[in-house]
Amino acid sequence: MTAYLPRSEAEAVAMSGDVDGWLTQNAKRLPGLAWDWNFWVRDDQRAPQGDWRIWFVMAGRGFGKTRMAADWVRGLAQAHPGLRIALVGATMHDVRSVMIEGDSGLLAIAPPEDRPLFEPSLKRLVWRNGATAYCYSASEPDSLRGPQHHIGWGDEIAKWDSSQAAWDILAMTMRLGDRPQMVATTTPRPVPLVQSLLAQPGIVMSGGSMNANRAQLAHAYRGAMMARYGGTRLGRQELDGELLTDTEGALWTRAMIDAAQVNDLPPLRRVVIGVDPPATNRGDACGIVVAGLGTDGLAYVLEDASVERPRPEIWAMAVAKAADRWNADCVIAESNNGGDMVTATLLAADIGLPVRSVTATRGKSARAEPVSMFYQKQKVRHAGAFPSLEDELCAMTLDGRYEGPGRSPDRADALVWALTELMRPSKAGPSVRWL
Secondary structure, three states: OOOHHOOOHHHHHHOOOOOOHHHHHOOOOOOOHHHHHHHHOOHHHHHOOOOOOEEEEEOOOOOHHHHHHHHHHHHHHHHHOEEEEEEEOHHHHHHHHHOOOOOOOOOOOOOOHHHHHEEEHOOOOOOOOOOOOEEEEOOOOOHOOOOOOOOEEOOOHOOOOOHHHHHHHHHEEEOOOOOEEEEEEOOOOOOHHHHHHHHOOOOEEOOOOHHHHHHHHOHHHHHHHHHHHHHOOHHHHHOOOOOOOOOEEEEEOHHHHHHHHHHEEEEEEEEEEEEEOOOOOOOOOEEEEEEEEEEOEEEEEEEEEEEEEOHHHHHHHHHHHHHHOOOEEEEEEEEOOOOOOHHHHHHHHOOOEEEEEOOOOOHHHHHHHHHHHHHHHEEEEEEEOHHHHHHHHHEEOOOOEOOOOOOOOHHHHHHHHHHHHOOOOOOOOOEEEEE
16 A cells, blocks of 8 residues: 555655544545554664564653554564454553553554454454454463463563563463564653663664654643643653663762752852863863752752763853852862862853862762752752763662763752752862862
8 A cells, every 4th residue: 555655755744744634535545554554653663673582672752652562463463363352451451551552552543444353352453364362461460371472562661560470471471483472662761671671682663752652642732741740750750651660879860859849949148160170171061050049948950961071161161150040159160180170160251250169079979978968858859850860870879889970060069069068058068179
């Protein structure tokens, strides 16, 4: 069916958002096109080529995971008479309502002339050629003992009860045919089953964000989701399809940062800007973090204004603009790598603020530990989501390791300087000198 239209027209129709209307207008010209997955499928939804054992689809909500897996199952069922298939969901209700009867389930995607027969009482789906899909609940893993299959589909595996046991028993049932295969679909969550799958050999990955499927999603829905959850940990996980994990021994955890997020700000007594300049013109990012002290006695992280790999005049101007936006009181800048050059660069930007130079006498993790305690005592709030900054915080460990993006936690270090200044006693310590 794809030969009737160029791929460019399929993409244009999808992007128009009126697929149903277009199909109605072209029903006579292109009969059956509505059911032709090869025509509508995006490149990031195609089943992988080659010899693989497990296809792991981990993506954001609305990406099209269910449709991908359902059409993979449907294609193999139609091509192989007598194929035996395992359908496993978190519960039997999930198998029926999502995998079989859902909008992208096996019944909805099948053309009327080749729609399989669903027999709920027997917990099976039967195609005309004898291919049969059997329904199982991951909450009852023992129900998988005994049967055997050619292929299997496990949906939303990250929310399965008894997940590892259910998956292991399912894998043991894949013993028919020359090349048994399984597809696992899920929204990311750092549960043990997901992490163990990622470490297994013979696995291929697919994934992406909700926005990859924007042509098939209501504009109002996408707008509402991004407005409410964009940039947050929940949004990065549920919409962007990112697997967010905590580093062992980290000074910050994702849960700690989630608990610190707020939507409203109290009046601010002070606003300072922490700066961690790059060591050279070709160094890492310049960390620039704005923080304020509220009238409630809590510290508020207001903005991550960091700049990636900037020249000195660029990062100095970024500091000046942040100071102007927030009406800052002073700038706290580390001077270990560059000494007077850092101060001179900032003053040359004509920010019109006191610049306080701080000299690091301890490692980054040692300096960060007291600030981490502020979070544990719930004395710090985040006025919004700061994904890059949060990733760096959650990658710093008590023993000095850093397992995050970039070579150094520049944003995190800038935050540490800013919050240390806001929460310090009235007298500066020996590592601080006024200019």
